[in-house]
Amino acid sequence: MILIAESGSTKCDWVLFYSSNSSPKRIRTKGLNPAILKKKELKKIISDNKELSEHSHLVTSIYFFGAGCNTSKSKNKVQLILSSCFKKATSIVEEDTMAAVYATTKTPAVVCILGTGSNCCYFNGKSIHSKAPSLGFLVMDEGSGNYFGKELLKAHYYKQMPEELRIIFKEQFDLKEKNVIKKLYQSKTxxxxxxxFAIFLFDNIEHPFMKKILNEGMDKFVENHILQYSKELETVPLHFVGSISFYAKENIENILNKRGLKGTSFVQRPIDNLIERIKQDHLIS
Known part of the structure; x- marks a missing residue:
């Protein structure tokens, strides 16, 4: 049995199947990010899932693509967890940018991820190359879900958010200061x-204030990340993966257009394309 996992920080999509001709079984768990979670926490997410546990003795190969798996230390951490949960399986662990590449292209391209976090890389047809390090949600992650969450919270507490939006925002979320601070500074994730909070942005995207926040965030992502690959983009396409990029497609296209650029594809959930890619590359018999 083959197991494929595509994990962000928020969620992880798992797909189980016996062969390329069998119908896949889809499972979703919390995200497994080794840069944030400890080994015990990672293992618990897997072991607490009934379906994964029931099939664990049948899994022989695992392809895991995840956020935070960009160093040999983090990859080894995940491999140890997978080995302890799926004792008969061999595993391959790659960073989430490789999943994004597999989900969008087989040829050279610039590939962007805009989900809970954000990232951008150049794929030369064989390997990925990044021109800027990924320092995570505290420092970078422009245009991501957590970036927009921060912008919305600041706009609310600074009273910059229009009153009609502040009323809805307070009704939708628990915004007691002590609770927000606890979540920000004592939460594991x-x-x-x-x-x-990013869902609020898209639920109210027709409001000019929300459009301004979205466009400014995406403009920063293009400026700080995509334009680092201006030379490469003279000859290769530009792809986007992740829920934020999918829902913000029109805004991203408008911002790119102003710079003479164009997005070739916008993939919300890379797992489906990832399955087909692995099948086509004959990694699954």
Whole structure:
């Protein structure tokens, strides 16, 4: 049995199947980010899932693509967890940018991720190369769910958010200061907490204030990340993966157009394309 996992910080999509001809079984758990969670926490997410546990003895190969898996230390951490949960399986662990690449292209391209976090890389047809380090939600992650969550919270507490939006915002979320501070500074996954606020942005996207926040965030992502690959983009396409990029497609296209750029594809959930790619590459028999 083959197991494929595509994990962000918020959620992880798992797909189980016996062969390329069998119908896949889809499972969703919390995200497994080794840069944020400890080994015990990572293992618990897997072991607490009934479906994964029931099939654990049947899994022989695992392809895991995840946020935070960008160093040998983090990859080894995940591999150890997978080995302890799926004792008969061999595993391959790659960072989430490789999943984004597999989900969008087989040829050279610039590929962006805009989900809970954000990232951008150049794929030369064989390997990925990043021109800027990914320092996570505290410093970077422009245009991501947690970035917009921070912007909305600041706009609310600074009273910059229009009153009609502040009223709805307070009704939709628990905004007691002590609770927000606790979630931000005592939670194990503050990036996930922040990203939860992003839905409010898209639910009210027709409001000029929300459009301004969205456009400014995406403009920063283009400026700080995509334009680092201006030379490469003279000859290769530009792809986007992740829920934020999918829902903000029109805004991103407008911002790119002003710079003479164009997005080739916008993939909300890379897992489906990832399955087909792995099948086509004959990694699954």
């Amino acid at each position: 503050p990036n996930k907490y922040l990203a939860n």
